[in-house]
Amino acid sequence: MRIAVFTTCLADALYPAVARATVTLLERLGHQAVVPADQTCCGQMHLNTGYWARGLPVVRHHVETFEAALDSCDAVVAPSGSCVGSVRHQHAMVAARYDDDALAERATAVAGRTYELSELLVDVLGVTDVGAWFGHPVTYYPTCHSLRMLRVGDKPVRLLRAVQDIDLIELPGADSCCGFGGTFALKNEATSSAMLTDKVAAVTSTGAQVCSAGDSSCLMHIGGGLSRLRTGIGTLHLAQILASTREHPCPVPEPRRPARRRPSLPGAAR
Amino acid sequence: MTRPMTRTVDLGMPTATGFLRGEQKFPAAAADRLTDAQLRRNLAHATGTIRTKRLRAVAELDDWEELRLAGSAIKTDAMARLPELLEQLEATVTARGGVVHWARDGVEANRIITDLIRATGADEVVKVKSMATQEIGLNEHLETEGIRAIETDLAELIVQLGNDRPSHILVPAIHRNRTEIRDIFRTAMPGAPADLGDEPRELAMAARSYLRERFLTARVAVSGANFAAADTGTLAVVESEGNGRMCLTLPRTLITVMGIEKVLPSFTDLEVFLQLLPRSSTAERMNPYTSLWTGVTPGDGPQEFHLVLLDNGRTRVLADEVGRAALHCIRCSACLNVCPVYERVGGHAYGSVYPGPIGAILSPQLTGITGPDDPNASLPYASTLCGACFDACPVRIDIPSILVELRADAVEAGHRPLPGGQDVAMAAAAWAMTDGRRWGRLIALGRLLSWRRTGFRRLPWPASIWTRHRDLPPLPARTFRQQWRDRLRRTGSGS
Numbered sequence: 001m002r003i004a005v006f007t008t009c010l011a012d013a014l015y016p017a018v019a020r021a022t023v024t025l026l027e028r029l030g031h032q033a034v035v036p037a038d039q040t041c042c043g044q045m046h047l048n049t050g051y052w053a054r055g056l057p058v059v060r061h062h063v064e065t066f067e068a069a070l071d072s073c074d075a076v077v078a079p080s081g082s083c084v085g086s087v088r089h090q091h092a093m094v095a096a097r098y099d100d101d102a103l104a105e106r107a108t109a110v111a112g113r114t115y116e117l118s119e120l121l122v123d124v125l126g127v128t129d130v131g132a133w134f135g136h137p138v139t140y141y142p143t144c145h146s147l148r149m150l151r152v153g154d155k156p157v158r159l160l161r162a163v164q165d166i167d168l169i170e171l172p173g174a175d176s177c178c179g180f181g182g183t184f185a186l187k188n189e190a191t192s193s194a195m196l197t198d199k200v201a202a203v204t205s206t207g208a209q210v211c212s213a214g215d216s217s218c219l220m221h222i223g224g225g226l227s228r229l230r231t232g233i234g235t236l237h238l239a240q241i242l243a244s245t246r247e248h249p250c251p252v253p254e255p256r257r258p259a260r261r262r263p264s265l266p267g268a269a270r
Numbered sequence: 271m272t273r274p275m276t277r278t279v280d281l282g283m284p285t286a287t288g289f290l291r292g293e294q295k296f297p298a299a300a301a302d303r304l305t306d307a308q309l310r311r312n313l314a315h316a317t318g319t320i321r322t323k324r325l326r327a328v329a330e331l332d333d334w335e336e337l338r339l340a341g342s343a344i345k346t347d348a349m350a351r352l353p354e355l356l357e358q359l360e361a362t363v364t365a366r367g368g369v370v371h372w373a374r375d376g377v378e379a380n381r382i383i384t385d386l387i388r389a390t391g392a393d394e395v396v397k398v399k400s401m402a403t404q405e406i407g408l409n410e411h412l413e414t415e416g417i418r419a420i421e422t423d424l425a426e427l428i429v430q431l432g433n434d435r436p437s438h439i440l441v442p443a444i445h446r447n448r449t450e451i452r453d454i455f456r457t458a459m460p461g462a463p464a465d466l467g468d469e470p471r472e473l474a475m476a477a478r479s480y481l482r483e484r485f486l487t488a489r490v491a492v493s494g495a496n497f498a499a500a501d502t503g504t505l506a507v508v509e510s511e512g513n514g515r516m517c518l519t520l521p522r523t524l525i526t527v528m529g530i531e532k533v534l535p536s537f538t539d540l541e542v543f544l545q546l547l548p549r550s551s552t553a554e555r556m557n558p559y560t561s562l563w564t565g566v567t568p569g570d571g572p573q574e575f576h577l578v579l580l581d582n583g584r585t586r587v588l589a590d591e592v593g594r595a596a597l598h599c600i601r602c603s604a605c606l607n608v609c610p611v612y613e614r615v616g617g618h619a620y621g622s623v624y625p626g627p628i629g630a631i632l633s634p635q636l637t638g639i640t641g642p643d644d645p646n647a648s649l650p651y652a653s654t655l656c657g658a659c660f661d662a663c664p665v666r667i668d669i670p671s672i673l674v675e676l677r678a679d680a681v682e683a684g685h686r687p688l689p690g691g692q693d694v695a696m697a698a699a700a701w702a703m704t705d706g707r708r709w710g711r712l713i714a715l716g717r718l719l720s721w722r723r724t725g726f727r728r729l730p731w732p733a734s735i736w737t738r739h740r741d742l743p744p745l746p747a748r749t750f751r752q753q754w755r756d757r758l759r760r761t762g763s764g765s
């Protein structure tokens with residue numbers, strides 16, 4: 001299969017390893033990964049903050065880019081539940097709000113062939129054992145949009161269970177939100193960090209060395225908390241664990257070195 | 271634009287009055303509540319318990335999803351022909367000996383109710399738990415008119431005696447634990463034993479003996495309504511304690527205040543809602559007390575029945591094609607119980623008597639938003655859009671989508687949701703994100719910061735809002751698109 005990779009803006013800019021892992025994984029499974037050069041972002045940040053008029057051209061750009069890619073590809077995949085959620089549930093809605101029925105229709109068509117990573121692997125490619133190896137204790141956070149918008153169910157966990165030598169530990173209260181919520185993390189920072197604290201406590205209680213998820217944005221938030229509290233627990237995207245093999249193992253992320261000069265208490269860095 | 275900006279244009283529709291708006295914006299009010307460790311423990315315990323129970327109650331029915339669809343369809347239909355159904359309800363209630371009153375807002379409703387009570391000569395009324403009367407501040411109004419309103423729902427009584435405000439639509443005293451309740455009873459409940467303990471049974475017995483006397487002497491009761499069937503004129507109240515039943519049957523005069531959205535086309539529609547509501551609210555298969563009454567029955571129950579139909583902003587909500595789904599709410603409170611934000615900050619942070627996810631979409635629509643400084647303008651942002659509310663809602667109100675729509679309305683009306691500079695940032699981002707090359711150049715700027723291999727603990731404003739609570743990972747030396755370009759050059763293949 002020829003599969004267009006929507007890397008997502010966050011992975012492109014901050015987590016290139018996640019986009020790389022997605023490509024590696026697809027190629028290892030015998031597929032051809034195509035990365036449309038003109039891609040940018042799904043527009044989720046604009047839309048969820050209420051900037052629909054600003055988001056509309058971003059949506060249009062996404063639709064045009066991947067519509068063109070789909071001319072020569074069978075499907076689009078993104079390593080993010082929330083970005084695929086936006087493509088599937090918001091793009092046509094935004095176009096409709098601005099009476100652009102043609103765009104709405106095209107958006108629906110692109111959305112119909114866009115999959116979150118675990119969906120693509122399990123539903124489209126029909127694999128759960130992707131031939132991965134990862135020999136460390138991992139806990140998996142299913143993320144809200146994957147769970148409730150896309151309804152990916154236990155697909156990610158099934159994929160992880162098939163990873164050789166993995167020690168998969170169940171996360172208590174897994175389905176409750178980590179408190180990221182895009183601009184919520186800034187606009188309602190106190191509530192967001194209260195939610196983060198509970199998520200970090202849950203992750204820590206598992207004794208896992210790595211917290212994984214299918215969305216880099218949630219992981220940036222949770223990882224930021226894990227690092228701030230010096231838990232020594234790192235984060236890895238689902239794609240990174242699935243791309244890991246005995247020959248090319250994905251290293252466990254190293255905890256940040258302690259601060260040299262100005263030690264500060266959690267949350268006190270104002 | 272497909273939709274008119276109903277929230278900023280005055281269409282001459284009734285505006286809401288009453289307790290629908292707080293004084294503080296949500297982020298500040300929430301931050302205050304978060305420091306109350308007792309409150310957080312009480313809430314986490316209470317919502318955690320009811321969540322598990324609800325899931326169990328819902329899992330028992332294999333047609334739960336069909337029931338939800340039916341509930342949603344009936345409500346959608348009712349809202350589509352609300353005027354017609356209300357007129358039908360007026361006719362059926364009147365035919366059975368009731369009197370129907372129409373109130374444009376809370377002020378008008380309070381006046382109507384006061385006059386009705388005055389006409390009976392009573393200066394004390396017993397009350398059935400009702401959100402509508404909380405919304406319009408009826409008790410407070412009656413007090414200024416010299417009429418004592420006594421709440422008979424146990425939790426509502428706790429709130430009233432504690433001079434407090436409800437923080438949950440079903441369990442208004444959810445923010446209190448039993449020791450706090452014992453203290454409130456000891457100080458404020460006439461006749462409470464001085465050595466009252468904090469065992470639930472003891473507390474309930476004390477309330478019972480206090481209320482018994484009120485039931486037997488009251489001449490007037492005021493209630494809300496969960497449902498009204500337009501075809502028969504039947505009103506319905508569901509409850510757990512039986513105190514509502516006392517109020518609905520003992521006094522001579524019954525005054526029911528009902529939001530106009532509570533009307534259902536047909537009596538048989540109750541089949542759906544009497545399954546959806548108890549399982550979603552108290553996680554029971556059936557609520558212990560379901561009271562149905564139709565007008566007046568000579569020699570049995572109240573001999574005088576008044577129905578006050580309350581608008582108070584509801585037609586304003588109805589005018590919004592998307593937002594009107596908020597009127598489908600049957601006040602089960604499931605969305606509050608599953609909400610991770612509500613669970614941590616509690617109901618008071620929302621300002622309005624309607625807290626939690628439903629409050630975040632209902633309150634600002636009922637009141638309208640006066641401008642960016644309106645505390646209710648902050649409510650649509652009081653959510654991570656995690657979707658737990660939509661999943662739990664028995665009538666399938668897509669609360670996350672409505673929240674996002676309300677945010678879009680606010681931005682279009684010129685209100686700026688985030689601290690200054692956001693407009694510029696959003697415009698710049700949109701500019702970069704509509705062109706792959708521009709975007710690539712912009713994010714490659716990150717290389718300037720990528721010398722630092724350890725990530726970031728402190729960044730200047732506005733990034734400081736992030737780094738106050740979380741570290742930021744080190745920036746990659748090369749963006750993915752740069753790496754991909756390198757690879758294409760190396761391998762000589764293109765795509």
Ligand code: SF4
Nearest residue numbers: 599600602603605663
């Ligand atoms: S919005 Fe839905 S879940 Fe929330 S109180 Fe209303 S009916 Fe219940």
